[in-house]
Amino acid sequence: xxxxxxxxxxxxSCSADTQANLDKAATLVREAARAGADIVCLPELFRAQYxxxxxxxxxFDTAESIPGPxxxxxxxxxxxxxxVIIASLFERRAAGLYHNTVAILEADGSLAGKYRKxxxxxxxxxxxxxxxxxxxxxxxxxxxxAGPVGTLICWDQWxxxxxxxxxxxxxETLFYxxxxxxxxxxxxxxxxxxxxxxxxxxxxxxxxxGVFVGAVNRVGHEYGDVQHNGVMMKGPEGAGLEFxxxxxxADPFGRVIAQASHDKEEIxxxxxxxxxxxxxxxxxxxxxxxxxxxxxxxxxxxxx
Numbered sequence: 001x002x003x004x005x006x007x008x009x010x011x012x013s014c015s016a017d018t019q020a021n022l023d024k025a026a027t028l029v030r031e032a033a034r035a036g037a038d039i040v041c042l043p044e045l046f047r048a049q050y051x052x053x054x055x056x057x058x059x060f061d062t063a064e065s066i067p068g069p070x071x072x073x074x075x076x077x078x079x080x081x082x083x084v085i086i087a088s089l090f091e092r093r094a095a096g097l098y099h100n101t102v103a104i105l106e107a108d109g110s111l112a113g114k115y116r117k118x119x120x121x122x123x124x125x126x127x128x129x130x131x132x133x134x135x136x137x138x139x140x141x142x143x144x145x146a147g148p149v150g151t152l153i154c155w156d157q158w159x160x161x162x163x164x165x166x167x168x169x170x171x172e173t174l175f176y177x178x179x180x181x182x183x184x185x186x187x188x189x190x191x192x193x194x195x196x197x198x199x200x201x202x203x204x205x206x207x208x209x210g211v212f213v214g215a216v217n218r219v220g221h222e223y224g225d226v227q228h229n230g231v232m233m234k235g236p237e238g239a240g241l242e243f244x245x246x247x248x249x250a251d252p253f254g255r256v257i258a259q260a261s262h263d264k265e266e267i268x269x270x271x272x273x274x275x276x277x278x279x280x281x282x283x284x285x286x287x288x289x290x291x292x293x294x295x296x297x298x299x300x301x302x303x304x
Contacts, residue, residue, distance in 0.1 A: 079109030
């Protein structure tokens with residue numbers, strides 16, 4: 001079992017300028033590392049405002065290869081600061097083939113691997129199926145210098161199967177880079193319940209799998225404006241999305257050990273007591289008591 005580590009979540013706002021966002025992310029990762037973090041997770045698609053609020057072919061020009069420009073910048077930071085970085089990027093795999101992908105950068109600057117988002121939403125102002133091909137790498141565990149970790153992305157966080165499989169691979173911490181917010185017209189009526197459901201779901205992953213969970217979101221009101229290589233692409237007219245922040249870290253008992261605000265940029269840091277993972281699983285032996293002989297139907301779409 002790995003030694004105790006400090007994990008950090010970067011809750012940031014995003015401007016229209018993709019280069020400015022990358023520079024800002026690099027600065028915040030440095031700050032987290034110098035505050036003692038061993039591993040730092042950035043929010044989903046941090047290089048841009050959340051552009052999936054509309055369907056626009058020109059936005060594919062903002063995608064990049066992995067390795068590529070963003071990983072080059074962040075790899076240098078990882079090596080200089082001796083920190084592991086989890087970075088969610090718009091990956092151009094080939095002409096016409098794009099993914100929502102996390103790159104895991106080791107403390108020596110090398111690319112430890114990548115995970116491609118498996119569950120792709122298609123909801124009002126979250127038109128991700130237009131941009132992203134579903135992941136084909138499966139669920140992944142990465143043995144980093146900051147311990148064994150798994151990373152899932154935003155919509156993945158609602159699926160217990162994703163968390164379970166990643167935990168069964170040996171991940172001690174699950175990271176969820178996220179871009180989720182309120183439709184302004186719905187906030188007054190549903191906002192509190194929506195955030196509560198989001199946090200409760202991920203705390204449940206921590207409890208049922210006996211792992212730590214780090215969920216990191218962005219903050220700010222966005223309309224999906226994107227400026228890339230000097231070209232400005234305005235977002236759709238309308239109310240936009242208010243990203244609710246609220247990033248948090250939960251322990252294997254489901255307790256929230258660190259939580260950010262709903263409207264401010266923050267670097268959230270918590271120490272992971274790895275012994276707590278062992279102790280919790282001994283007292284709540286959910287993995288021991290699983291009836292793996294009886295779960296065949298889980299691979300069916302629906303049981304008629």
